Amino acid sequence: MTVTPDAKPDAPARSRLLTVAGVAILVVALVALALVALGLAGQRGARPTAGMPAPDFDLPMYANYENGLGQQIKLSDLRGKVVIINFWASWCVPCKDEAPALEAIAQKYADRDVVMLGINYLDVERDALAFLATYGVSYGNGVDLQQRISKAYRITGVPETFIIDQQGVVREVFIQPITELQLSATLDNLLN
């Protein structure tokens, strides 16, 4: 037997291939790491709390629940008014409990530059509209499409209520069903 004549010339080519493969593995690993980092970055960030600017959003309104605000409203267009945003869902039991209080407040402060906005979270339209009809809701209500608003506000469930002042700054956050008394106290403080 003799030594294969092509063994020697192949060696550098193989070594080159191995180097290329090594670089490719490195690139793939780096891309995977970048993806993980991006995912983690997306999850990071805190819920807006008192004193922080309220994240802006566009809210597509439910038909018959525009409340004179148009088919789609932008939070920043409501500067100069106190805005109450309430995240709710028809399947959420505490949301049913607080619904009468929210409606009462909306009516009580209707002529005092206060805008109440219901943001329907993870809900199907049919059930959402049935909920609004059942609880006689009259204030503006829209849908959180693709959970963009709930993600911006980092909500962890429903109901959650944010009170935003005339300058677009968050003044109060309620991570629980809200009462008429609690809302009145905060609103009176902001309006006076």
Place this chain on the structure above:
Amino acid sequence: MKGKRQKAEGKNQRRGRHPLCLLPFAFCLLFSLIALPARAQTVLPEDQMYQIAKQLNCPTCAGRNLADCPTDTCTQWKQEIVSQLKDGKSGDEVLTYFRGRFGDQVLQEPPKEGFTLLMWVVPVLAAAVLVVVALLAARRASSRNRKSANLPTASSNQATPANSYETELEQQVKDAS
């Protein structure tokens, strides 16, 4: 005796007619067997709902699919699927509705497009690269083994200094003996 035999023959004749009497039953059985697959092919909205719900995530329980989740939210979503199917929407249209309203994260499998395409491509690419590297490494190792196995044979054709010394020594031992 004769009377008895006649009676027995008569019975046999009557018994002989039985297979023909069973013919209608056989037809019924045959038709029902033919009809069975047709019945199985009829997809009920509830069955189709289950197929669609299997492709969606429960919005409130992490990692659970909609079909297997008994929460109120999921029950409402499943009712919505049935209702849309009854309205004449196709499975794809229902999925598009849910994706449009709740985002890509509602899907059990991330869509193979845009940024999420990377999630599908990167693992496959990584696996392919690893396979190529493993193959190359294996080839390299086997080539090395072949080379080392070939060395003594090759050296036997050409006299190396050590080999010539051994041969010379053997020759001297032979001469001395």
